[in-house]
Amino acid sequence: MATFVLIDDSLVARTFLRRVLENEGQSVVGEAENGLAGYDVYAKFRPDFVTIDMTMPVMGGLDCLKRIVADFPNARPIVVSSVGKQEQRQEALRLGAVQYLTKPLDVDEIKDVIKSL
Amino acid sequence: MFSQLFLDYLFAQGFLTEQQVRDVTERKKIVKVPIGVLVINAGLMTSKQVEAVLRFQSTHDMRFGEIAIMQGYISEEQFASVLKTQPKEHVYLSQVLTEWGLMDFDAVLEQIVAFQAAYGLNDEQMARLIDNDVEEFVVSIARVGEEYPLFKEFAVQFLKVVTRFVDRNVLLRPAYQARELKYKYLAHQSLAGPGALYCCFEPDPDGMLTFARLYSKQPVMDIDELAKDSIQEFLNCVDGLFVTYLSDEGIAEYELEPPHFKEDGAVSASKPFCVLPFWLPCGEFAIFAPMQETTSI
Numbered sequence: 001m002a003t004f005v006l007i008d009d010s011l012v013a014r015t016f017l018r019r020v021l022e023n024e025g026q027s028v029v030g031e032a033e034n035g036l037a038g039y040d041v042y043a044k045f046r047p048d049f050v051t052i053d054m055t056m057p058v059m060g061g062l063d064c065l066k067r068i069v070a071d072f073p074n075a076r077p078i079v080v081s082s083v084g085k086q087e088q089r090q091e092a093l094r095l096g097a098v099q100y101l102t103k104p105l106d107v108d109e110i111k112d113v114i115k116s117l
Numbered sequence: 118m119f120s121q122l123f124l125d126y127l128f129a130q131g132f133l134t135e136q137q138v139r140d141v142t143e144r145k146k147i148v149k150v151p152i153g154v155l156v157i158n159a160g161l162m163t164s165k166q167v168e169a170v171l172r173f174q175s176t177h178d179m180r181f182g183e184i185a186i187m188q189g190y191i192s193e194e195q196f197a198s199v200l201k202t203q204p205k206e207h208v209y210l211s212q213v214l215t216e217w218g219l220m221d222f223d224a225v226l227e228q229i230v231a232f233q234a235a236y237g238l239n240d241e242q243m244a245r246l247i248d249n250d251v252e253e254f255v256v257s258i259a260r261v262g263e264e265y266p267l268f269k270e271f272a273v274q275f276l277k278v279v280t281r282f283v284d285r286n287v288l289l290r291p292a293y294q295a296r297e298l299k300y301k302y303l304a305h306q307s308l309a310g311p312g313a314l315y316c317c318f319e320p321d322p323d324g325m326l327t328f329a330r331l332y333s334k335q336p337v338m339d340i341d342e343l344a345k346d347s348i349q350e351f352l353n354c355v356d357g358l359f360v361t362y363l364s365d366e367g368i369a370e371y372e373l374e375p376p377h378f379k380e381d382g383a384v385s386a387s388k389p390f391c392v393l394p395f396w397l398p399c400g401e402f403a404i405f406a407p408m409q410e411t412t413s414i
């Protein structure tokens with residue numbers, strides 16, 4: 001079982017991810033609805049994985065990803081974004097994301113990612 | 118989508134009542150289509166030939182295909198190809214209409230031809246509609262004009278997500294131009310880039326909960342944060358696909374800003390924008406995408 005923190009401004013997206021992860025035997029230890037709060041939740045729980053949405057208020061996903069990776073080099077971030085642009089995908093992976101998923105999320109895709117982690 | 122449009126056409130022509138349209142819409146989701154209907158819709162046999170086969174079958178212990186081939190109505194290869202092909206959605210509709218005695222096969226086929234003429238569609242356009250090609254609906258049925266190329270692409274992406282995640286029974290209303298639009302509820306999202314846009318989704322006040330439930334797969338019971346978030350997140354997913362499409366096609370580069378949800382307001386623009394209303398079984402909805410520079414929300 002791995003631990004997860006979910007950072008997404010959408011309650012629906014967080015609830016969906018939590019349900020799929022918990023059904024697969026994973027543990028969601030914290031949630032946040034923007035990048036700034038997400039950084040704090042990550043620092044508090046230091047989970048195995050953190051999912052980060054890209055489009056969020058206060059602090060966007062890319063800045064959040066940069067801060068987490070800079071301060072916690074062992075972090076394993078998974079980007080979850082509605083935008084699938086190649087440029088953004090490559091940028092996130094270059095900055096340290098271990099996976100890049102596009103919304104709307106698909107249950108089977110998340111299951112495959114969990115298995116591959 | 119085509120089935121719903123054709124049902125609406127049959128209603129407008131006086132073949133069906135509003136209640137019958139609703140009942141047929143529900144029934145066609147579960148109806149099974151007999152092989153006789155499939156061969157008629159494939160244009161391989163006439164309704165008279167099918168009736169003859171069924172009469173013969175009632176007194177002989179033989180399968181439909183065996184009789185049809187024996188009588189020379191259809192070849193073995195043709196029959197095999199019909200069995201292999203997944204029926205188009207409107208075939209289920211034809212089956213319900215005939216099963217309930219509302220219209221016979223020939224009348225349905227006649228009305229499909231009349232529908233094509235009424236909308237001024239050529240055979241290629243008609244084939245795309247029957248295949249539920251969303252872009253064809255946006256252009257030929259809603260008539261979103263070429264003067265709104267970005268909005269047309271937004272509408273196509275939006276409706277694709279609706280049919281995939283919410284409900285396939287979408288009926289597009291004619292698009293129109295507006296400068297002002299009052300709303301009870303509105304989800305909107307800014308697309309920053311050349312000629313920045315507000316992508317807007319106006320849900321039906323009564324149908325919003327059903328829409329939110331269908332999309333989020335969560336027990337949305339009231340117009341609360343979860344309901345509003347479902348609508349916003351739906352728009353966010355559409356806009357993500359939209360900006361990705363624009364980037365991949367080399368059309369333009371846009372960045373998304375977080376979506377918002379507003380109540381009891383008005384959109385006001387100094388330049389007209391295109392509004393595309395559409396019907397779902399849960400209510401009447403609309404989308405539009407005015408330029409930010411000339412619009413207040």
